[in-house]
Amino acid sequence: MPVPSSVRRIALLLSAAALTAPAAVAQTASAAPLDRAVTRELSRAGGVNGGYVLDTTTGRVLASVRADTPRIPASVEKLYTTSTALLRFGADGTLDTSVLGSGRLLDNGTWRGDLWLRGTGDPTFGSQSFINRSYGVGTSVEELAQAIADAGITRVTGRVYGDESRFDLRRGGPSTSWRYDVWIGGALSALLYNRGLAKEDGSARQTAPALFAAQQLTAALKRAGVRVGKAASSGPAPESAEQLAAISSPPMSTLARLTNVDSDNLYAEQLLKTVGAHHGRAGSTAAGAAVVRQTMRRFKASPRIADGSGLSRVNATTPRQVVLMLDGMRDEPGFRASLPVAGRTGTLAKRMRGTSAQDRCQAKTGTLSNVSALAGYCRTANNHVVAFAFLANSVYTVSAKAAEDRLAIMLARQRPAGAARADAKAKAQKNRSGGAATGAAAHARRVGAVRVAR
Template structure:
């Protein structure tokens, strides 16, 4: 979830229409945000709905070419545009020029996540203890173990979004599962375990203003409520502001402690962070929606945080450490393994906030043609 924005940049219908420049996605933030700075100009990706109706009609190629030549000429800066129909390229301008993709980067994160993890894969968040509870009592700590699910959220957090219902993993459901396991008291603390990934909270390349604008919450293998400690209660009430949790695993443990208290479970010690024992007993588990829905949510909401968490999960799934550097290396490798046209491509993050990302219009076209409108990627495009 993270900093959810409305992506008005991508559309996939029978005719795929693509154009992007240095800041390719035109994004309308839910709160005012500074425009992406830098010397490169912003050029929108075009939705098929925004292109003149003559594309949808059976018109001569020369009329189409003339119309699109005029469209390209009106764009500022370097632009690429490709129009394809049923896999046939009918117009192209600068297809091999590698440009900054902005939020289009999420397309490539989505492709890699579906390929590496699989469309039916679900991310698991577990609650474990050193031993089974005795007479309802957990003798020591109760560990909340993050499994790389970016969508675990409470009902109160989900209520802040205008689009409903939200695709999410039910944090209340996890608390219910702990109660169903017979737990009535925890003699120790709820301890958040984020050890699946590293503890680097943001991509190093991101400018400070993106972090200040809460374009993403702190990145962690253990995420509840996008790792914001405070947030507005609804779309109509803008206060309090989003406040990133200073320690995401402690924040997640605190949220679960509160949910358990609401269900009559007492926890003796304050929330903490740590690593669960390898031989711990699993008491409860909650699974994310299938990866096909996670990816669709990421694209539809232009969800920066989901993208960055998936980058690290892709790394882990491919046997590498859960870091951004390892994840983007794996994404680049997957794109090449799929035979996609990756010449000139640079993958620097999963969300597109990094300005060193580079991709061509031809690669975007190939990704969309490969999936088609009925694919999880197609389902996520506005």
Template sequence: MRRFMSADNKGKALLRFMTAAMLLLFTAGVIKAQTEETAEPPRPMTPLQTFLSDPAVNAGSTAVYIAEIGGKVLASHNADTPLLGASTMKLVTIGSLMQVRDVNYRYVTRVMTAGRVVNNVLEGNLHIVGSGDPTLNTDRTPKTPDFVDEIVKALKSRGIKSIRGNVLIDQSIFSGPSRPQTWSSADSRTDYGAGDYGFNYGRNRSGSRAVENPSAVFMARLEKALAANGIALEKVNYTGGGKRLLVEHRSAPLDEIMRSCMMRSDNLYAECLLRQVAIAQGKSGSVADGAESVAQIWSRNKAPMNGVRIYDGSGLSRSDRLTANFLAYVLQMCSSDPYYASFFPLAGAEGTLRSFLRGTRLETYVAMKTGSLHDVQAYAGYCLDEDYAPTHLVVVITNGFKGGRGAFRRAVEKLLLSTL
């Protein structure tokens, strides 16, 4: 027989149910409130995370390393990934040469007479001994005497009115091919891809094209100058000796050549300096010996060389590979040198950084070497204090950006302004 609940009992049951439901809701509200009070708010993105999430930045092909000199690392991403660093290779070449050559070193190109002077006639040859100087007849370093004018004046001072012999140019200080073999044939035809020789003249270029025989350009100018000054050149064979110094042409000091190389991102200068690294250590003046010498210098200095590949001095080779850690190591080692940081263009003021960070608080307080090739943009250098002494290392490299070079540059500016 079914049992029926009285109305009074039904009311009591409903009251108990409603009380339990309200208690449950209250407890849930308290727990929720306590959870909201104790939960940590979302953390803001770091400057590096903001940079890597920028639509212009391809995080997978981008490396970043920013740190205090000898201190705290502020940002690091893909720092051990080998990438094309383009012209940032120049800071490696120059940092290497500074370890084996004094900054006051000067290239010396000598002119010798071979034979004897009889009745104002040099019966013999002019011998020009090339030094690998990349600055002859250029306007990219502090003014030095014009080489052709020096020769003409020296001949006149000796009373020489005629030369019965030849002008011979010794280029043996350099050996091997005139260019790195890893350069493209297209680049090698351009002015920025000109070869470097034991005797260079006029930056080995004519307009926007490379000149394959700069000594011939020099000879044409010398013969014209000799004729204009009443000195005849009768090209006859002479094989005798009796050499005597006629002219000793000295370049600007090495620090000025290095500064010009970095400010103008001069590939010819960089390649000649690379060969000089090898020559200074008693090796042949070949590209291969220069590249090997640079790698050996940094290996001896315990640099992180894993993945680093060096095939030239300028960074034009697409076979080169650098890591952000390696570049930072070079920058760190060279940061105490009183000259090195001064070779880098200042942001907002000089060279390839003329418009970078202009009008910001970091204008002229960041000094960096840039590098650019197709799909490559790189920055490597320093943040500076009021006395222009380095305080921070900065390396940013990408081998593929999403929104174009300008957008990537603006993303790098934001990264530096929010990190330094």
């Protein structure tokens, strides 16, 4: 998506980044069999660019063209965010939105005290009608309200507070100096409700997310037959508050798919802060980025991470680093399934239709003004799995995407030689024996059992 930028700033970034590339891998002629074809197509795209292609089945490098020069990745950045979330939480991991109480339940059904609605970063939380229209899956305020009613609570003497304390209060990313970002599309919050929209048709946005969510729970409780005595407010729950009800998000594999297929910037930024809150030092963009960098070390990749979505032009990575991560993630439950399918879904639904790449290639797109990228997997004509990354800066994106499509089609038509490497054989045997993780298994969302103090 177009974001205003300075071409001079891009040039300076690329010049500085190029200085960090190892001299030993400065691109000259190599023995990789597809170097010439990849070089030709990248030159047709224009700008400054690079690519790397690895046959993950055999471990053989098929193309390496300026593969170690850092580029701005745009939304290919989301691959780092979602892979980290899947590795840290597991494909079946979930995020809970809960109701806590401070007080006690009387015999007549009155809760004498207050309630707190606490979020932990679930980007799907909202009204059931919004969930049905937007995602088809998510965690609804109506379910939480009904859980409270089912516990026998008919009246709350106090009020409902919205607790978003799991995240910091920065509503945007680094591209807008942490202020609200129209390209993210919602104010970042640990208690995100309906994507931060004040009206479900998108005609207004929330200015106080935690308060707004508390107001929605108050209204949902009233519809469920629970009267609340005072107007909603916001603030963190006291340490003495006990959990009364909780509802789990869809599994992380689903959240990764919702992020990558349609390249959802809000989901990506929420996941980055969630990673920081649960596995880092704080619920912040910086803390989440630190966890991503640490996680990528297991793949010997060291990208520059500034945000979770790829909107920031400070992000930088190399084609080789992206492919190292893709190679390491190729059999991780939920990852490959999270990517758009050429000619079928998401940001690739209208690309490569009717070609050899349709249904055989899954990849993450990336687009900013003068930036284009494509990275993912293709299944070749002889069923090898090829991982690739093509990153282009200072380009006309239409030409760059046409080149990316031609390259993916070329990869789908390949018949790479060579036998499967040992780790690929071992994983294939594990899958056949039923020992592999089942992150894509059907997920039944849970409403936590309600506990009340009498």
